[in-house]
Amino acid sequence: MKISGPFHKPAESISRGLVYWPIASLAYASVPFIFHLSWRGSLFICLLILWRVYLEFRRLNLPSSWITAPLVIPFLAILLAEHHTIFGEEAGTLFLIGLLSIRLLELHTVRDYMITCITCYFLVVVSLLFAQGIIMSVYLFTAILLVTVSLIHLHMGSNLRASFRPALRLGMKIVVPALPLALFAFVFFPRFQGKLTLEYHSIKIGVQDSLEAGNIAQMKKDNRLAFRVEFANDQCPVSGELYWRCFVLNTTDGWRWWNGSKNRQMTGFKERPGLKYTQNITLTPQVQRWMVALDYPITIPTGALMCEGQILKNNLYGASKRQYTVVSQPEQRPQDLSPETQRRCLMLPRTLSPLVKRLVGRWKTKQKPPEALATEALRFFRDHQFIYTLDPEPVEGQDALVDFLFRQRAGFCEHYATAFAILMRTAGVPARIVTGYMGGEYNPYGRFYAIRQDHAHAWCEIWIQNKGWVRMDPTAVLAVKNPTPKALLHAAQQGMSVEGQASSLPSPRPSLWRQPAWWTKLSRAPRLWWELAEIQWNRWVVGYDRHSQEKLFKHLGMTQFRWLAVLAAALGGTAVSGALAAAWLKRQGKKADHLRRSYETFCSNLAAAGVKRKKWEGPCDFTRRAALAFPLQAEQIRRIGLQYTRLCYGTSPTEKALVKELTARIKKLGIPKAPVN
Amino acid sequence: MKKRLDRVVDQVKRVVIGKEPALRMSLCCLIAKGHLLIEDLPGMGKTTLARTLAKVLGMDVRRIQFTSDLLPADILGCSIFDKQSQQFVFRPGPIFGQMVLADEINRAPPKTQSALLEAMEEGQASIDGTTYAMPHPFFVIATQNPHHLVGTYPLPESQLDRFLIRIDLGFPDRETEREMLTGVNRRDLINDLEPAMSPADLSAMQEEAAKVHVSQALTNYLLDLVNHSRCMADGGSGLSPRAGMFLCRASQAWAFMEGREMVMPEDVQAVFPGVAIHRLRSGTVASGMAMVEQILKAVPVP
Secondary structure (H helix, E strand, C coil): CCCHHHCCCCCCEEECCCHHHHHHHHHHCHHHHCCCHHHHHHHHHHHHHHHHHHHHHHCCCEEEHHHHHHHHHHHHHHHHHCCCCCCHHHHHHHHHHHHHHHHHHCCCCCHHHHHHHHHHHHHHHHHHHCCCCCHHHHHHHHHHHHHHHHHHHHHHHHHHHHHHHHHHHEEEEEECCCCHHHHHHHHHCCCCCCCCCCCCCCCCCCCCCCCCCCCCHHHHCCCCEEEEEEEEEHHHHHHHEEEEEEEEEEEEEEEEEEECCCCCCCCCCCCCCCCCEEEEEEEEECCCCCCCCCCCEECCCCCCCCCCCCEEEEECCCCCCCCCEECCCCCCCCCCCCCHHHHHHCCCCCCCHHHHHHHHHCCCCCCCCHHHHHHHHHHHHCCCEEEEEECCCCCCCCHHHHHHHHHEEECCCCHHHHHHHHHHHHHHEEEEEEEECCCCECCCHHHEEEEEEEEEEEEEEEEEEECEEEEEEEHHHEEEEEEHHHHHHHHHCCCCCCCCCHHHCCCCCCCCCCCHHHHHHHHHHHHHHHHHHHHHHHHHCCCCCCCHHHHHHCCCCCCCHHHHHHHHHHHHHHHHHHHHHHHHHHHHHCCCCCHHHHHHHHHHHHHHHCCCCCCCCHHHHHHHHHHCCHHHHHCCCHHHHHHHHHHHCCCCCCCCCHHHHHHHHHHCCCCCCCCCC | HHHHHHHHHHHHHCCCCCHHHHHHHHHHHHHCCCCEECCCCCCCCCHHHHHHHHHCCCCEEEECCCCCCCHHHHHHEEEEECCCCEEEEEEEEECCCEEEEEEEEHHCCCHHHHHHHHHHHHHEEECCEEEEEECCCCCCEECCCCCCCCCCCCCCCCHHHHCEEEEEEEEEEHHHHHHHHHHHCHHHHHCCCCCCCCCCHHHHHHHHCCEEEHHHHHHHHHHHHHHHHHCCCCCCCCCCHHHHHHHHHHHHHHHHHCCCEEECHHHHHHHHHHHHHHHHCCHHHHHHHHHHHHHHHHHHHH
């Protein structure tokens, strides 16, 4: 396939129909950014692209720049309204896309076409700032292929239907060989930690260190992976024990909860006989700077602190630790109750309604132990037909608690935990809220538990003398079938997974998005496999940083190295290989075939002997001259010349055998010697 | 064939001395079915060359001396009323000859020039609504004086383009000139010459020459040459596609004269100046020659 380069005619207008290629390239290159743009911005860009397609389709003239230039203003307005700036990676990229779409309306010439395509390459690379998943890499490859094919089309001419396949083939030929090179560069090119690395752009996920209405409901609708856990020796707890604690909140103003006391460090945990779970926890890169552990951690991973409430905190500022090992024992309940904690855990909101006091007063007729009071509260939830729902009617303000307890009686873990904690406090039992995750999905292929954002949970802990802080999960009692006091208490402590059974619970508003059961069942295995693949990808590809690279280099035997030297070698290697490739391409262009190559050998041999062929000299003239110069080999030279001319200019097709013969003859001649006078 | 051609050359050489390259070029032009333009100062032997060629090739030669008052009808002929038959009878002009020698073509006004040039290009002439075909072979040798001489109408590029090959003769060297001075009168010599070839032979040769093989590589070379002439900074508009076709034909004819079955780059290089100079030059012949050389040296032979 011959490609004539229009490089020297940048101002030439491009032929009709060809415009679809840069349009498609731009549209495809901007796909990953659409999710970062509001519907207004997306609509604007879509309309511009559709307009351009329409103009092309109807063969209409493009609008003048008097019309296109002011189009920047509405787009700028949309952008500023949403991002308040046009700089920064997100707003900047969207601004670029907008300008490019407007520019499509001014796409007349070959030069415009090339600029659009090259900017599309840039856009494709920029999309890496926003996501680095598996799908993203596949997308990246296809996008680069598409843009390359567009450029090839520009250089091939306009006959679209006839040229698509060869263009695609050529594009593959260009892009596919680059893959191993890219892989090599990915593995060996020096990496820099710090300012040069990509910032993980995604929205941070994880539990917040305070609890407010709707916090958890939002998380429940997000099924991204939060962390994953591998249990050492495959010793897994039963599902009711899968309470992953994150924060302990002991202060409230009625509806919002936070940790009011100073972080006191705790140390000196000892392993006691009994159940013991060793967890290898890997947080996803996006999670916020906290550490999660099964109830109740007894070891402190390096770089972490154990704080009041037996929770782990990252003490490294700046570098968040993603992977750690922690040992938990379900029997080692927190035993600390300082006077300050006790005071805080009994504090009631100032605006507590007398209705609540009256309710609790009814249970407190006699001096009951805390367990009995808790049972009363749990029975209250169970008996009054409280409903589990993720989107209850919003209740706010001072009467929120009353509204929930006496009127609405619908909500989810957050409501139950706060209500339960306040009820307990009113009854004089120290109570606090713990946030974290409950449950997890076991992935049999990767032998780990995957805990997603929608596993987020909030529960309570109450202080019982001689027992310590006992877990009470009021949400769990909603699913209890036979509400005896013992069963209720057991459910609250052992956590029956209500969330798992949420679909079976009565719900005031049916959810539309719930998947049918058969689909959930059928898609389970592929989903788990995919999850495993993603995790491995994150671990080996996204997580391949300077540290892993150093490790790899050491593994390969390069123990003594300096990063500057590696960088210099990499840059030098790139330059040298680029130069080599350029030289090779140039040679390749010259060397059309064997015949030419052997003739060139012949010429260079003669040049070495002192008779250099001028580039415009024909073979007859040249061989005649050479034959005169080397009378001893004159006959041979003449024959070579004759044979070459016959092959190159003659009527007979160039046969391989003849070319071989000529090559052999040329080889035999070698570098002729000039006669000694 | 080659022998016969050599005989032609030998015969002509007896009369036109020391002009073998120009002579070969003219023959090449003839075999390539093109028309020849000889450009030189008066008295350099242009007419002699043309007449000798015609005589040796056994063609009937017509000569038209172009003057500033020559009219198209003087070339093409006109219809005359015949009293006896009471009809208009066409009397063909001097153009209806196998070899037409158009002497000093640039002395005639453009209107007359164009009458000749149409006949050259189309191989036919339309007079009073009737079209008359030219005889076969039909070969025009035009001579012209360099432009700067007084009383000339320079041929425009479009008309120059119709001549396949342009040659100049140049001054003879001292010995040649001595021979011319001392020897027999050249004009008398022409009359003594015997035709070495018949027009039918020439036609056969033309057919043969058109069959000479042009390989892919050579076509590329031709295209490179033509392209390069178009890219040159001071080359005007460069060589036309017709010029490219002529170049190919001339190269074939040259290869044929060399006795080859295929065209070589050397053949192209041999005819290239003749084909290209009058199409390229912006001013003088010297600048045209320089440009031709520049092109030949810039384009690599495959």
